[in-house]
Structure formats: C-alpha cells, structure tokens
Amino acid sequence: xxxxxxxxxxxxxxxxxxxxxxxxxxxxxxxxxxxxxxxxxxxxxxxxxxxxxxxxxxxxxxxxxxxxxxxxxxxxxxxxxxxxxxxxxxxxxxxxxxxxxxxxxxxxxxx
Amino acid sequence: xxxxxxxxxxxxxxxxxxxxxxxxxxxxxxxxxxxxxxxxxxxxxxxxxxxxxxxxxxxxxxxxxxxxxxxxxxxxxxxxxxxxxxxxxxxxxxxxxxxxxxxxxxxxxxxx
Numbered sequence: 500x501x502x503x504x505x506x507x508x509x510x511x512x513x514x515x516x517x518x519x520x521x522x523x524x525x526x527x528x529x530x531x532x533x534x535x536x537x538x539x540x541x542x543x544x545x546x547x548x549x550x551x552x553x554x555x556x557x558x559x560x561x562x563x564x565x566x567x568x569x570x571x572x573x574x575x576x577x578x579x580x581x582x583x584x585x586x587x588x589x590x591x592x593x594x595x596x597x598x599x600x601x602x603x604x605x606x607x608x609x610x
Numbered sequence: 611x612x613x614x615x616x617x618x619x620x621x622x623x624x625x626x627x628x629x630x631x632x633x634x635x636x637x638x639x640x641x642x643x644x645x646x647x648x649x650x651x652x653x654x655x656x657x658x659x660x661x662x663x664x665x666x667x668x669x670x671x672x673x674x675x676x677x678x679x680x681x682x683x684x685x686x687x688x689x690x691x692x693x694x695x696x697x698x699x700x701x702x703x704x705x706x707x708x709x710x711x712x713x714x715x716x717x718x719x720x721x722x
Contacts, residue, residue: 508650531708542700542715542716543653543700543702543711545710589653593707593709596658597660597708598643598655598702598704598708600654
C-alpha cells in the first residue's frame with residue numbers, strides 16, 4: 500500500500516533562513532508526487548508536482564523539490580523563507596487511483 | 611468557474627444525528643475524494659471515486675457512506691454521527707486518480 504512519511508511536524512525559522520522539509524514515500528508503481536500548502540483557514544493548494552523527467556522540480560513562490568528515487572524521498576526546499584510562508588505543508592503521493600497525504604509539517608516563520 | 615464547491619461550511623450535530631455533505635466540481639474531472647483533516651494526522655482519505663458509478667474505501671471509511679450521483683457530484687453521509695467524527699472535511703477532484711487534486715473550502719463539523 501502507498502504511504503507518505505513527513506519527518507518534521509513543527510518547524511520554526513527566522514525570515515531569510517533556508518528551508519528543507521523531508522518527505523519519504525512508499526509505493527511500488529509509477530510515482531506521482533506532490534507538495535501542497537495550506538495557509539491558515541484556507542484549503543490546500545498545489546505547490547509543485549513530479550510525474551517524471553527532471554528530478555528537480557520548480558514550483559510556485561520560489562519552492563522546489565528534488566525526487567531521489569534511491570532514497571524514496573521528495574524533499575521540499577526554499578533558499579530564503581518569508582513570514583508569508585507560515586503555513587502547513589503536505590507531501591502526497593498518487594497511485595492506485597487515489598492520493599495519499601502525509602501528516603503535514605507546520606512551519607512558523609518569525610520576522 | 612467555481613472549481614470544487616462544498617456545502618455546508620459549518621455544521622454542529624448532536625450524537626446520533628445524520629447529515630450529508632455535498633460536493634460538486636465543474637472541471638469535468640473523473641476522480642473525486644473525501645478527506646478528513648485532524649490536528650497532527652494530516653489528511654486521511656475516507657472514500658474516493660475513480661469514475662462515475664464507482665466508489666472505493668480509503669483509509670478511514672468506518673461510519674461514512676458516499677454516493678457518486680453523477681460526474682459532477684460526490685456526497686458524503688454520516689448516518690449516526692459520533693464525537694470522533696468532529697473534524698474538517700475536504701472534498702477534492704482530479705482529472706484522474708493519480709494526478710493533481712483541487713480542493714474545496716472545507717466543512718467544519720462538530721459533533722456534540
């Protein structure tokens with residue numbers, strides 16, 4: 500069965516710090532991987548996605564993620580975070596006709 | 611173009627009451643989903659429908675039923691609400707089962 504594991508539940512950073520959020524997946528078939536963001540009080544929005552090709556994926560708002568097949572990982576990165584990046588971030592995997600999400604990482608960015 | 615529309619946005623139920631959460635999408639998507647979101651647990655899949663006329667159980671289906679009424683609509687029913695079903699419920703749709711999902715605004719349900 501497919502599953503997603505996110506390493507960090509809470510992350511606190513200062514503005515301009517670099518961000519890396521871990522995500523590991525477990526799925527034996529063709530991998531579709533996603534990062535979603537949920538701002539306070541809002542629904543989930545797609546940050547970026549990987550289906551195939553270049554393992555370094557660029558998303559919106561300066562986010563990127565790297566697919567490392569040998570490590571079953573799809574970590575999210577941003578070189579310099581802003582206060583407006585305060586949100587909850589979810590990694591997800593698509594397979595067997597459905598999307599499965601990780602438990603989420605709550606990011607707080609302090610000015 | 612409204613995307614995914616859920617109703618209601620808020621609901622309070624007493625234990626044992628029933629209710630149906632409605633969801634409709636206007637993107638001509640084949641797949642639709644119902645998730646519940648609880649603190650520290652992420653989004654857990656309740657039921658999904660890979661195409662019109664089919665439904666399947668997800669990770670946490672107990673206490674729920676669904677109906678894929680047509681390609682646009684996918685409803686979630688709680689037959690006898692329990693306090694453990696207090697949660698935020700999200701409906702989502704995607705072109706097909708493993709592609710990018712678009713989410714509704716959520717329904718905050720409290721069962722007392």
